[in-house]
Amino acid sequence: MRHWKDWIAPFLLVFFALLAWEGIARFIGMSFILPAPTEVAAKLWELKVILFTVHLPATLQVIITGLMLSTLLGTGLAVWMNWSKPVEKAFYPLLIVSQTIPVIALAPIFVLWFGYTIWSKVAVTVLITFFPITVNTFDGLRSSSSQLRQLLLTMEAGRRDIFFKLELPSSLPYFYSGLKVAVTLSVIGAAIGEWLGAQAGLGYFSRRMMTQFDGAGVFAPIVLLALVGISLVLLVVLLEKMTLHWRKTE
Amino acid sequence: MRHWKDWIAPFLLVFFALLAWEGIARFIGMSFILPAPTEVAAKLWELKVILFTVHLPATLQVIITGLMLSTLLGTGLAVWMNWSKPVEKAFYPLLIVSQTIPVIALAPIFVLWFGYTIWSKVAVTVLITFFPITVNTFDGLRSSSSQLRQLLLTMEAGRRDIFFKLELPSSLPYFYSGLKVAVTLSVIGAAIGEWLGAQAGLGYFSRRMMTQFDGAGVFAPIVLLALVGISLVLLVVLLEKMTLHWRKTE
Amino acid sequence: MMRNNQHGQAALQFNNVSFRYPTAETSAAKAKGRRNHPLRSFRPFPAIKTAVAGSQTTKSQPLPTHADQLLFDSLQFRVEAGEFICIIGPSGSGKSTLFKLITGLSRPETGQILLHGTAHDSLLGKVGYMPQHDLLLPWRTVVANAALPLELKGASRKEAEQRVTKLLGQFGLEHVANSFPWELSGGMRQRVSFLRAVLSGSDILLLDEPFSALDAITRLEMQEWLMEQWKRRRTTVLFITHDVDEALFLADRIFVLHDTPVRQLHDISVPLRRPRNAASLHNPELIALKQQLLELLRTKVKR
Amino acid sequence: MMRNNQHGQAALQFNNVSFRYPTAETSAAKAKGRRNHPLRSFRPFPAIKTAVAGSQTTKSQPLPTHADQLLFDSLQFRVEAGEFICIIGPSGSGKSTLFKLITGLSRPETGQILLHGTAHDSLLGKVGYMPQHDLLLPWRTVVANAALPLELKGASRKEAEQRVTKLLGQFGLEHVANSFPWELSGGMRQRVSFLRAVLSGSDILLLDEPFSALDAITRLEMQEWLMEQWKRRRTTVLFITHDVDEALFLADRIFVLHDTPVRQLHDISVPLRRPRNAASLHNPELIALKQQLLELLRTKVKR
Amino acid sequence: GENAEPAEKNAGDASDTDAEKKAPAGEQAEIDIMLDWYPNAVHSYLYVAMENGYFEEEGLEVTIQFPANPTDPINLAAAGKITLGITYQPDVVTARANQNVPVKSIAAIVRSPLNHTIFLEDSDIQTPADLAGKKVGYPGIPLNEALIKTMVLSDGGDPAEVSMIDIGFELGTSIVSKQVDAVTGAYINHEVPVLAFEGHATRYFNPVDYGVPSFYELVLVTNDATWESQEEDIRAFWRAAVKGYEYMVEHPDEALDILLNYQDQANFPLIEAVEKQSLTILLPKMEADSGFGSQDADSWQETIDWMLEYGLIDETPSLDEIFVNITE
Numbered sequence A, B: 001m002r003h004w005k006d007w008i009a010p011f012l013l014v015f016f017a018l019l020a021w022e023g024i025a026r027f028i029g030m031s032f033i034l035p036a037p038t039e040v041a042a043k044l045w046e047l048k049v050i051l052f053t054v055h056l057p058a059t060l061q062v063i064i065t066g067l068m069l070s071t072l073l074g075t076g077l078a079v080w081m082n083w084s085k086p087v088e089k090a091f092y093p094l095l096i097v098s099q100t101i102p103v104i105a106l107a108p109i110f111v112l113w114f115g116y117t118i119w120s121k122v123a124v125t126v127l128i129t130f131f132p133i134t135v136n137t138f139d140g141l142r143s144s145s146s147q148l149r150q151l152l153l154t155m156e157a158g159r160r161d162i163f164f165k166l167e168l169p170s171s172l173p174y175f176y177s178g179l180k181v182a183v184t185l186s187v188i189g190a191a192i193g194e195w196l197g198a199q200a201g202l203g204y205f206s207r208r209m210m211t212q213f214d215g216a217g218v219f220a221p222i223v224l225l226a227l228v229g230i231s232l233v234l235l236v237v238l239l240e241k242m243t244l245h246w247r248k249t250e
Numbered sequence C, D: 001m002m003r004n005n006q007h008g009q010a011a012l013q014f015n016n017v018s019f020r021y022p023t024a025e026t027s028a029a030k031a032k033g034r035r036n037h038p039l040r041s042f043r044p045f046p047a048i049k050t051a052v053a054g055s056q057t058t059k060s061q062p063l064p065t066h067a068d069q070l071l072f073d074s075l076q077f078r079v080e081a082g083e084f085i086c087i088i089g090p091s092g093s094g095k096s097t098l099f100k101l102i103t104g105l106s107r108p109e110t111g112q113i114l115l116h117g118t119a120h121d122s123l124l125g126k127v128g129y130m131p132q133h134d135l136l137l138p139w140r141t142v143v144a145n146a147a148l149p150l151e152l153k154g155a156s157r158k159e160a161e162q163r164v165t166k167l168l169g170q171f172g173l174e175h176v177a178n179s180f181p182w183e184l185s186g187g188m189r190q191r192v193s194f195l196r197a198v199l200s201g202s203d204i205l206l207l208d209e210p211f212s213a214l215d216a217i218t219r220l221e222m223q224e225w226l227m228e229q230w231k232r233r234r235t236t237v238l239f240i241t242h243d244v245d246e247a248l249f250l251a252d253r254i255f256v257l258h259d260t261p262v263r264q265l266h267d268i269s270v271p272l273r274r275p276r277n278a279a280s281l282h283n284p285e286l287i288a289l290k291q292q293l294l295e296l297l298r299t300k301v302k303r
Numbered sequence E: 001g002e003n004a005e006p007a008e009k010n011a012g013d014a015s016d017t018d019a020e021k022k023a024p025a026g027e028q029a030e031i032d033i034m035l036d037w038y039p040n041a042v043h044s045y046l047y048v049a050m051e052n053g054y055f056e057e058e059g060l061e062v063t064i065q066f067p068a069n070p071t072d073p074i075n076l077a078a079a080g081k082i083t084l085g086i087t088y089q090p091d092v093v094t095a096r097a098n099q100n101v102p103v104k105s106i107a108a109i110v111r112s113p114l115n116h117t118i119f120l121e122d123s124d125i126q127t128p129a130d131l132a133g134k135k136v137g138y139p140g141i142p143l144n145e146a147l148i149k150t151m152v153l154s155d156g157g158d159p160a161e162v163s164m165i166d167i168g169f170e171l172g173t174s175i176v177s178k179q180v181d182a183v184t185g186a187y188i189n190h191e192v193p194v195l196a197f198e199g200h201a202t203r204y205f206n207p208v209d210y211g212v213p214s215f216y217e218l219v220l221v222t223n224d225a226t227w228e229s230q231e232e233d234i235r236a237f238w239r240a241a242v243k244g245y246e247y248m249v250e251h252p253d254e255a256l257d258i259l260l261n262y263q264d265q266a267n268f269p270l271i272e273a274v275e276k277q278s279l280t281i282l283l284p285k286m287e288a289d290s291g292f293g294s295q296d297a298d299s300w301q302e303t304i305d306w307m308l309e310y311g312l313i314d315e316t317p318s319l320d321e322i323f324v325n326i327t328e
Ligand SMILES: Nc1ncnc2c1ncn2[C@@H]1O[C@H](COP(=O)(O)OP(=O)(O)OP(=O)(O)O)[C@@H](O)[C@H]1O
Pocket: C021, C022, C027, C062, C063, C064, C065, C066, C067, C071, C089, C090, C091, C092, C093, C094, C095, C096, C097, C098
C-alpha cells in the first residue's frame, strides 16, 4: 500500500499474463470456453446495469447478513467459552475437529431446509465464516498474558474488569485477523450458496451465463466478485487501522 | 489426544446433539429432508461396498493427485521466490491478493477446460490448496532469523549451505502447518469439484442421493468425507511428529 | 537510618506460613490445558499470531519440579514500616511465590499473613505490586496505564487520569504522558510501572526483579532513581533481585531464601548508612558481606 | 601476565577504518521489505506462526537513528595475539558494528582491517564469532550444532561430529551430546555456542554480549569458566559487554566507545594480575577505575 | 432481487398496487411455483396468466422461481419449500416408490416426451446401442438413466457400458465443447433449435422409438400436506393456468410476446425464432381431450410398469396417492 513501487512488478506480471491470455483466447477463438480479457471487459460494461442493480446487491445482502450473523454468533460463543471452562471444554475441540471436515458438503441440504430464500445462502456463508471468527476471537481473549491477569487481580480487579480492561482489548487484533479471513470466505460462501439455489446474485449469474454459451458473461460477474472481496478486506484493514491506532506500525 | 479426559465433554456434547437430532428427525418424519443419525448409520452400512470400492477411491484419487501437484508447485514457487528477489516481488503480492478473491468461482470453467475427467476436480483442488502451501513454505523459508543467517555467513556458508542448513529446516514446521490447511481444503475442493460434474466420488454420490430423495444417502458420504478429512490431518500430524522430533513437545 | 520499630506494629508479618503448590499432575495438566490444548497442534487454520507490540511473555517460568513439595514451612518474619527489604535466592527458591502469598494471588496452607497487624480475608488489592518486566497494557497510554488501579478502585476514567497527570512530573514522565508503551525506553517503562504500583494506594510495595531486563547502565540509574522515590514516599518496599550488588546497594535488610522448603529466611542487615552511592559498596565490610552472600547462593546453584 | 607483543604482528589491526550504514531511507525500506511486506497485514490466511522451540529473536535491534551518519571515522587500533579485550560503550555506539566489520559481514568505507598483518578480500570465515544469546539451531543436537562450522568448511557430517565429540569433555558437555538446545540451561547453551566459535578454527574469537541473558549467578560461573578456557587455548578474544564489572574481571585491556562517530577508542589497561577472582575487583585502584568507566558511560547515556 | 420473499399477508389495508386493485376483496393466497428449467415457450401460459391478471382474478399472488439445479422443483416441492413444482412423471414415481416421498402430481402439462438424446451431427453414433462406451451427460435427473438404459437395451446394447455424467444445467455447453459424446434430457423443442441457432447441427433419438412409453414429460407436483392445506388455492391456480393455456392456443404469437417481454434480456436471452418453433412443437403435446392438465391412470400405470420392468423401482406406488385429476 505504502510503497507504490512494490506494485510495479506484480502489475507487470498481471499485465503480461493478461496479454498472453488475450493472445491465446484469440488464437483459440472459442470465446465461450475462453473469452479474451477485452471481451470480458466489454461484457462487464454491457451488463453493468443489471449486474450493479440486481445481482451485486443480492450478493452483498447475503454477504453482509452472513457476516453479521457469524460475527454475532462467533464472538458470542468465544466470549462464552472464555467465561466458562466447561463450555470451552465441550465446544473447543469440536470447533477444531469441525475444521478438518468438509462442512461445506452440507450446503446442498440447506436448499431443502430454507428453499431459494436468502437464508440458504446465508447459512452457507455463516457455516464457513463462523469458525475463523470464533476461534480467533477466543484465542485473542486467551492471548492476554496470565502475568497481566495476575497483576490486575492484585489491583482487586473483578471478572468483569479483567474482561473489559484486559481480555477484550487483547482480543481485538485477533478478532480482526479472523474477520479478514471471514470476509474473504464470505464471498466464496455466497458464490457457492448461489450455485446451489438462487434467483439472483453474481455467483448465480455467472453459472447462468454458462448455460447461455456466454463465456465473457461467465467471467464478468467473477471479476465483480473479486472486487467485492478485495474491497471488503480493505474495509476491514481500514477499520483495524482506525481502532488499533495504538499499534506499533510506523 | 493425550488426555482422554479432554474428550469427555465434547463427546457428551456430540452425543446429546445426536440424540436431539434423532428426536427431531423422528418427530418431523421426513427422512429425505432430515434423516435420523441412525438411518444415516444404517445407510452407511448398507452402501458400504459401493462407497468404499467406487466413490471413496475416486475422491481419494482427486485429493491425492491434487495435493501432490500443489505441494510440488507450491514449494517450488516458494523456493523460487526465496531464491530470487524479483520473483518474490512479482508473485508475492499477487498470491496475497489472490486470497481475497473468490477463485473458487472459477471452478465451473474448469469443467469446460478439462471436461468431466479427474482433472477438472484436481484443478479445483489445486486452486484452493496451492496458496496455503506456497505462502507457508515461503514464510517458513523467510522465518529463519537474520542473526542465524549472519552467523552462518561468518562461518563462510554459501547460498546453498544457508538454504539446506538453515532455511529448509526452519521452513518445515511452517510447511506442515500449510499442509494441514491444504489437506482440509483438498477434501472441500474435491467435493465441490464433484458437484460440478462427475461420475463417481463421495461428493457426487451425496448429491446424487438427493435426486433419489434419499436423505440418509445424502449424509452417509458426507460422514465418510469427514472421516477422510480427519484421517488426512492426523496423517500429516503424524508425519510432522516424526520429522520434527526435535521440537519441544513433551 | 534504620527505620525499624520493633515495638510498633509490623507493616507485614508472616506467622507460621506454610505453602505448597497443588500436585504436579494437576497443576501441569492445568497449565497445559490453558496454554496448549492438545488439539491446538491439529489446527488446520491455526491461531493467527498477531504480533501485538509490547506484549512480553519471554521469561520462561521455572519448571514445576518442586510441586507438591512444601515450599514454605512455618515461615515467620516481620517487616517494619518504611523498611527496604531485598530478597535474593536461587531460581526456583520461591521468591515470586512469596509475593504471590503477600498479594493474595495464592493462599497459605496454614498460618497467617498480617498487614499492619491485621489478618485479611483476601489480600488482593491491599498491596502495590510491580511485576518483573514492565507489563504495561500496550493499548493504553502512559497516563491510562498508570490510572488503571484508580479505575479499578472505582474512579471514573477522567478523574483517574487527572490524578495521575498531577503525579507525572515527580516521576519524570511529564513529556510522555500520551505516549504508548512501545514508544518508551525500558527505563521509562519501569517508571510507569512503578507509578502504577504506587497508585495502588498501599504503603507496601512489592517489586519482583524490576530491573533485570535493563542494561547495566540504565539499571544503575534506575536504582538511584528508586532510592530517591523511596526516600520521598517512605513506603515499605520488598524487592526481589538476582543481583547481590543491587541488593547491597538498596536494602536495609536482605532476606536470603536458600533451602527447600524454606523454614527460615537468612536475615542480613546491610551495615551501610544512607545516602549511599556506588562507591559505598567498596568498603571492606560490604565486600566481605558480598562474598558471603555469593557463597550462600553459589552452593545452591551448583547441582 | 600481559601477552602484548608490540613488535610482532598484531592479531588484528584497524588502519584508518571508516564506516557508515547506508542512508536511513534505503536501509529502513530494505529491512522492512524483508520483514514486513506492506501486504502482510492484508493476509486473509496469515502466516502460521508455529512456535519453533528455541528460536530467540527477542532482542530488539537498536533503532537506526544514526544511519547515514559516519559511525567510525578513521579508526585505528591493534590487538595483540593472545590478548583479552573487552569492549564497552552505550547502546548504539557501534560495538556490534565493529564486530560486523571484523567478521566481514560489513565492509569498511575506507581503510583496512588486517588479520595477522594481512589484508583479506573477504573476512568471512576468518574469525570465530559467538553472537549475543546462544543462537543454536533448534533442530540440531549439541554435537551437530557444534559441528556446523566444520561441515561448512567441507567436512562430512560424520567426520565433523567425531571431531566435536572428542572436545565435548573439555567443555563440560559430554552428558548432553545428543540433547537438543531447548533441553539445556542457558549456561550450557553458551558453552555449546562457545565451542562452536572455537571450532571455526580461528585464533581470534569475537563474543558479543554472550552472558547478558544469563542470571547474575550463572553469569559469574560462566565468566570463570571462560577465563579457564581462554587460558588453556591462548586465543585472542574480543568481548562486548554492558557490564563494567564483567569487563574489569575479564579483560587485559578495555576499549570504550563513547562518541559518535568513533574516532578513537578509549584504551584502558586493567592493572590486575591473573589469575583473578571475584575479590580481586575490590582493590582500590580497580574501584577507582570502575568509577571512571561508569562516569564515562553515564555521560553518554543521559540525554 | 429475491423473488421468493414472502409478500405481506395481511395486505388488505396496505398499498394500492395494481395487483391490489384487481384483486377481489379478501386476502391473497400465495403460490410459489418453480419451473422445470429456465423460462421458455413451454411456460408461456403461466406468463400469460400473470400478465392478463388471471391469477389475481382468482385471488392469488404467484411467484415464479427458476431452479438452480434440475432436481430442485420436485425436491423443494416435497420439502414444502415451494407450493408447486414442474417436474417429470417418472421422477414422481421414483420418489413415491423408493422413498415414499410425499409428492403427488396434480396436472400433466406436456403429455409426451420432449426429452431426446442428442449428439452432434458428425458424431459416429447411429443407434442407441452405439452409446455403449460413450460419455452421456444428463442433468442429474434420475429419469434419464432409465431412458438410456431402456433405449440401449431395446436396441441390443449393454447399458452398463454407457458412462453417465451428471452435468447439471450445462447441456448445451458440454456437448458443444465435446466434454461428452451425447446428452440426454435435452428437449427437442429447446436445446435442439438453440444449438442449431448457434450453428451446431445435431441429431437425436426419440426415446419412444426405443421401448420407452410415452410418459408425461412435464407434470405439476405438490406435497401431500400442501395439497391438503391449499387444495382450493391450487385449484384456483390451475383454473387461471387453463385460461392462460387457452389464450396461448388461440394467440400463440401474443403469448410468446408476453413471455419474451417477461424475460430479462440479459438474464435469459431467448431467441424469438427458436421459441416460435418450440411452441409449434409443444402445442400438440399439451393438448388433452379431457382438458388441459387432465391425467389418466393408464398413463401412470404404463409408466410404473415400464419402470418396474427395468428395475428402476422395486415397489408399485399406489395410484390413488400419486396423482389427482384436477380437471374432475
Ligand atoms: N503455578 C505453579 N504451580 C506449580 N508449581 C509452581 C508454580 N509456580 C511456581 N512453581 C514452583 O515453585 C517453585 C518456586 O517458584 P518461584 O517462581 O517462586 O521461584 P523464584 O524464586 O521466583 O524463581 P526465579 O528466580 O526463577 O524467578 C519452583 O520450583 C516452581 O517450579
